[in-house]
Amino acid sequence: MVTLQSRDDALETVANVSRISQLLGLAAIAVASLLAVIMTQYLTRPIARLTQIAERVSSGDLQARAEAESPDEIGALANSFNRMTNQISEILLNLEKRVAERTTDLEIARRQSDKRANQLLAIGEISKFVNSEQKVDTLLSLVTRLVSERFGFYHTGIFLLDETKQYAILQAANSEGGQAMLRRGHKLRVGESGIVGYVAKSGEPRIALDVGLDAVYFNNPDLPITRSEMALPLKLRDEVIGILDVQSEKPGAFTEDDANTLNILADQIAIAIDNARLFSQTQTTLSEVQALYRQNLQEGWKTFSREEGMVGFNQSLSGGKKLTEPVGSAEIQQALNRGETMVIQPNGKSEEPVIVVPIKLRGQVIGVMRIKAPDQAKQWTTNEINLSEAVSERLSLALENARLIQESQRQVIKEQAISEITSKIGSSINLENVLQTAVEELGRSIPGSEVIIKLKEDNVNGGSA
Structure with a gap:
């Protein structure tokens, strides 16, 4: 049995099936695309968040941390990133601390350098003043005043050792308490009393602070506000001649660097004291020599005038004559x-x-x-x-040249006479001839004089009574 059907009807079914297939294909593609988008977002979201955290860290936010949401490779990457960020934070923190420490050290070093430079400048100024002073008493007072003014110490004193080296005697001070000690004749036994006695004995600088055992030194009623003290030896050719004592009302005011710097000043003061002493001794010696010279000169001119029989010369229009009377x-x-x-x-x-x-x-x-x-x-x-x-x-x-020439000539004549008399006496061989020759020659050298030579009886009799 054969059924006849039109072509359009037959193809309509195929067309419907084809449209359905296309719709299903499109639906499948849409679903697959949606699933792909969802999966992509799911997979890239942690990476995107990690990227955002990295950008925050790169802009300076070291507190930002990535969240490890899964134990997969993304989570491991997030943990590694967090560890890296922590290490960077620690490195930067340590670096900031080191920079701060270095900055602080540099500031401290700069201040110390400035302080030392100012101290050296003050030492130079003080040395210029003290080296021009030639009196010891004035020099010591000048040093105590200048040291206190330039370095800001409320008390500065200078002790000098006595001749026996047993006591250090205060010679100059700038403070009111120091002046009271000067009026009292303040002195300390070497090696026993305070840091001044210690430095006088040891010859080494000493710093006393207002803490611990050092506090026992701060018991001077004349200087009640002292909280720090430093004593420096005044050395001359490795020998202690005195002590420079400086005191401050601030605890811990002195350091070893201060001691080293002020030691330079102490050496300059010791040299200045020695120079002043030498100058004083030289002036004393010069005065003695000048006095002796004046005395000899006056005696020489008196002798010259007496021997010449004149005290001057008078010249007038009528002529000149010697003066025999003043x-x-x-x-x-x-x-x-x-x-x-x-x-x-x-x-x-x-x-x-x-x-x-x-x-x-x-x-x-x-x-x-x-x-x-x-x-x-x-x-x-x-x-x-x-x-x-x-x-x-x-x-x-x-006149002086003429006097000296005449004195020299007289001395030559006298020496010649002595030599001749000695020669003639020496040529005699017995006692009588020696005595006779001596008398004759002396009488000849001093005309008109009577010469007698008498020997002691014990010499004539050979020592017998």
């Missing part, structure tokens, strides 16, 4: 006493125009030169006064 006048005596040139100008009454110039030899007045004008109305000019003084200066040297 000429006295008020202006001459005044010039001799003062050692200054006296210029008397005419006053129209009784005063005569006179210049009296002292004749000086190395500061010692050995005479005067009096110049009287021939005209009573004469006015002395500056050139005339200067000329008189210049002549006086040259005259003193010429």
Whole structure:
């Protein structure tokens, strides 16, 4: 049985099946795409969150942490990232601490450097002042004042050892308490009393702080507010000659660096004290030598005038003559006493125009030169006064040279006479000839004199009574 069906009807069924198949395929593709999107989001969400955390960390938020939601590779990656972040945080924290510590150390070092530079500058200034002072007492007072002012110590004292090296005696101080101690004659036994005695004995710097055993040193009623003290030895050629004692009202005010720096100042003070002492000794010796020289000079000129039989020379229009007697006048005596040139100008009454110039030899007045004008109305000019003084200066040297030459000549003559007498006496061979020769030669050397030589009886009799 054959059924006839149109082509359109036959293909309609196929078309329906084909459309259904296409719809199902499209639905399957849509479902698969949706599932793919869901799975992709599920898989990439942890990575996205980790990326966001990484971006936060890279921008400086080191507190951000990744959440490990699963034990798979993503979770392991999150844990590793968190550990890395923790390590970075610790490194940065340690680095900040080290930077802060280094900054603090640098600031401390800078302050210490500035402090040391200021101390050295102060030491230089103090040294400049003390090296120019030549009196020991003034020097010590100057040092205590300058050290207190430049370094800010409320008390500075200088002790010097006595000749026996048993006591350190306070010589200078700037504070009121120190002044009271000076008036009292304050002294400390070497090796026994406080850090001053310790330093005087050991020769090493010592710092005492207001803590522990050091507190026993702070019992001075004259300096009740002392909380820190430092004593430095004043050494000269490795020998302690004194102590520089500085005190502060602040606890722990001194350090070893301060001691090392101020030791430089202590050495400078010791040298300045020694120089001042040497200068004082030199001045004393010089004064003694000058006094002895003046005495010898005066005696020499007295002897010279006596032997020459003259005390001066007078020159006038009528001629010149030797002076055998001193000429006295008020202006001459005044010039001799003062050692200054006296210029008397005419006053129209009784005063005569006179210049009296002292004749000086190395500061010692050995005479005067009096110049009287021939005209009573004469006015002395500056050139005339200067000329008189210049002549006086040259005259003193010429007179001294002449005196010395004559003394030398007399000494030569005396030595020759002694030599001749000694030679003649030595040529005699018996006692009588020796005595006779000695008497004759002495009488010949001193004309008109009577010479007697008498020997002791025990010498003549060979020592017998």
